[in-house]
Amino acid sequence: MKRSMRFIxxxxxxxxxxxxxxxxxxxxxxxVISQSANNWPLFVAEEKGYxxxxxxxxxxxxxxxxxxxxxxxxxxxxxxxxxxxxxxxxAAERGRELFVFMTISRPIFDFVVHPQIRSIGELRGKTxxxxxxxxxxxxxxxxxxxxxxxxPRDYKLLPxxxxxxxxxxxxxxxxxxxxxxxxxxxxxxxxQGFPRLTGLAEHFPxxxxxxxxxxxxxxxxxxxxxxxxxxxxxxxxxxxLDPNNRDEAIAIFKKKVPIDERHVPxxxxxxxxxxxxxxxxxxxxxxxxxxxxxxxxxxxxxxLSSPEKYADPSYQQKALKGT
Numbered sequence: 046m047k048r049s050m051r052f053i054x055x056x057x058x059x060x061x062x063x064x065x066x067x068x069x070x071x072x073x074x075x076x077v078i079s080q081s082a083n084n085w086p087l088f089v090a091e092e093k094g095y096x097x098x099x100x101x102x103x104x105x106x107x108x109x110x111x112x113x114x115x116x117x118x119x120x121x122x123x124x125x126x127x128x129x130x131x132x133x134x135x136a137a138e139r140g141r142e143l144f145v146f147m148t149i150s151r152p153i154f155d156f157v158v159h160p161q162i163r164s165i166g167e168l169r170g171k172t173x174x175x176x177x178x179x180x181x182x183x184x185x186x187x188x189x190x191x192x193x194x195x196x197p198r199d200y201k202l203l204p205x206x207x208x209x210x211x212x213x214x215x216x217x218x219x220x221x222x223x224x225x226x227x228x229x230x231x232x233x234x235x236x237q238g239f240p241r242l243t244g245l246a247e248h249f250p251x252x253x254x255x256x257x258x259x260x261x262x263x264x265x266x267x268x269x270x271x272x273x274x275x276x277x278x279x280x281x282x283x284x285x286l287d288p289n290n291r292d293e294a295i296a297i298f299k300k301k302v303p304i305d306e307r308h309v310p311x312x313x314x315x316x317x318x319x320x321x322x323x324x325x326x327x328x329x330x331x332x333x334x335x336x337x338x339x340x341x342x343x344x345x346x347x348x349l350s351s352p353e354k355y356a357d358p359s360y361q362q363k364a365l366k367g368t
């Protein structure tokens with residue numbers, strides 16, 4: 046019996062160290078917009094050795110701009126990028142061979158404003174700082190504002206500013222009076238006295254938010270690599286969703302992102318408790334919701350192609366079977 050247990054332990058040790066000691070890890074470049082809560086599963090997968098066990102060395106690159114990031118993915122600068130699902134859809138409509146392979150989170154963006162603004166109606170005549178005016182998150186806020194009696198003609202836009210830090214800086218400097226942010230920056234903004242008017246999760250709880258995407262040709266040629274990436278990612282998500290790991294998860298995040306320690310627990314509660322999607326599950330119905338929104342806002346014209354033109358859940362499903 047003891048001999049059998051020693052043999053099993055040896056097998057587990059060999060499995061966990063095979064890639065690190067027997068062969069060099071395969072490098073993947075993953076582009077993200079900024080170092081935010083959306084990257085928490087990546088930080089956990091790196092810190093807990095999940096990527097390493099799958100024979101992967103993952104380089105996380107903060108690009109600061111969604112447009113440049115999509116360009117980099119299409120040109121092969123990055124193997125994978127994490128950003129809003131509509132960015133991949135829009136790129137596919139322009140003929141790029143990009144697609145969505147997983148969902149990271151529901152939209153957990155908060156709309157924060159200059160301290161003088163106290164309601165959505167008070168944004169009338171004011172300026173809103175944006176990344177891209179066609180970004181899906183902004184289009185959702187636009188719907189919320191219109192429903193509250195503030196149509197697009199009643200405010201101005203300051204577009205193409207880039208990532209959340211640049212948008213928030215525009216609000217602090219008075220160049221704009223509002224923008225949307227996600228944790229931890231949204232929590233930091235609120236603590237500095239910038240009020241939160243509303244959040245997307247309150248209005249669109251089932252809408253896909255941040256997503257993982259790649260080039261179809263790369264994914265086809267490197268299916269085993271993408272499945273291994275997803276397998277490590279899913280393990281990290283499962284670990285994060287276990288409330289027993291909350292304190293360690295917070296410690297991991299603080300190591301990766303320079304942040305006021307007071308905001309990390311709130312970031313965890315917002316991202317893990319509200320936003321994080323179990324197993325990176327890719328809902329094709331959710332993709333259809335995005336397509337319907339893009340038609341409604343004039344970005345696409347009917348008849349619509351099927352969601353399969355823009356997304357493929359098969360890689361995520363194969364990884365899930367192997368976890």
